[in-house]
Amino acid sequence: MLLLGDPGCGKSTFLSRLKSGKRPIPSQGSTPPDTHFDILRDSDQPFIYDIRFSKRKFTLELYDTSNPNQHWTSLHPDVVVIAFDISNRETLAGLKGWRNDIIRYFQHGHGEHIPVMMLGLKRDLRREGEGIIYPQETYRIAQELRCDGYAECSAVTGELLAETFEDLARLAGMTTTDKGGQSAAGCSIL
Numbered sequence: 347m348l349l350l351g352d353p354g355c356g357k358s359t360f361l362s363r364l365k366s367g368k369r370p371i372p373s374q375g376s377t378p379p380d381t382h383f384d385i386l387r388d389s390d391q392p393f394i395y396d397i398r399f400s401k402r403k404f405t406l407e408l409y410d411t412s413n414p415n416q417h418w419t420s421l422h423p424d425v426v427v428i429a430f431d432i433s434n435r436e437t438l439a440g441l442k443g444w445r446n447d448i449i450r451y452f453q454h455g456h457g458e459h460i461p462v463m464m465l466g467l468k469r470d471l472r473r474e475g476e477g478i479i480y481p482q483e484t485y486r487i488a489q490e491l492r493c494d495g496y497a498e499c500s501a502v503t504g505e506l507l508a509e510t511f512e513d514l515a516r517l518a519g520m521t522t523t524d525k526g527g528q529s530a531a532g533c534s535i536l
Contacts, residue, residue: 347518348421349410349465350444351429352437356467356501357410360429361393363501364511399515406518419451424521425461426452427514428491432479432498433471438487445491461517464488466498469505 349357392407411418428444430437441464452460466484481498488496497513499506 347406347408347425347427347514348418348423349408349427349429350418350447351465351467352431352440355429355431355434355437357429359501360465360467360499360507361408361410363504363507364395365393397511397515399512399519402519404515404519406515419447423452423460425463425514425518427463427465428493429465429467431468431471432466432484433468433473435477435479438479438484441487441491445493461494461521462492463495463497463514463517464491464493465510466496468500468502469498470500470503 349361351357392409395406395408397404397406409418409421409423426448428441428448430441445462448460448462464484464487466479472478484498485496495513495517497506497510499510501507
């Protein structure tokens with residue numbers, strides 16, 4: 347699995363939170379949740395996650411990058427995740443460029459497809475007001491980019507983190523079937 351997105355959109359924090367496995371402590375009164383976890387370093391790649399899903403065991407290798415000049419273009423991923431920061435409209439606009447890179451580097455022949463999931467990070471930073479990115483807009487963009495799924499979560503608070511990882515695992519698991527993971531009808535909202 348390859349995780350792509352602009353610098354600072356939350357990719358490393360997302361993967362670090364998954365790796366730590368820590369769940370936030372629900373706040374009671376003024377007690378803040380425990381949000382401390384160690385951030386993974388680029389030198390730790392690939393990040394390995396062993397999971398059980400659909401009565402089968404999978405090992406997910408995730409590579410995290412924000413630089414098109416890094417080695418990621420030589421990888422052969424089964425699934426690509428394009429990530430953006432929900433509180434930063436520029437990172438959402440940058441997804442089109444990442445999607446074009448996926449086509450250029452990984453979809454070489456006619457009809458050759460690689461499953462792509464769009465991932466909104468930093469859900470806890472979504473605030474009402476001018477420039478807000480509503481979920482309806484992100485679903486529409488996921489469909490325009492011909493993504494196979496869309497999910498969003500917050501690594502800091504843990505909101506929808508488990509569900510997002512399950513959606514990623516489901517999409518990765520689909521690539522092990524004869525039909526593969528690319529959907530015929532476009533984006534499914536996960």
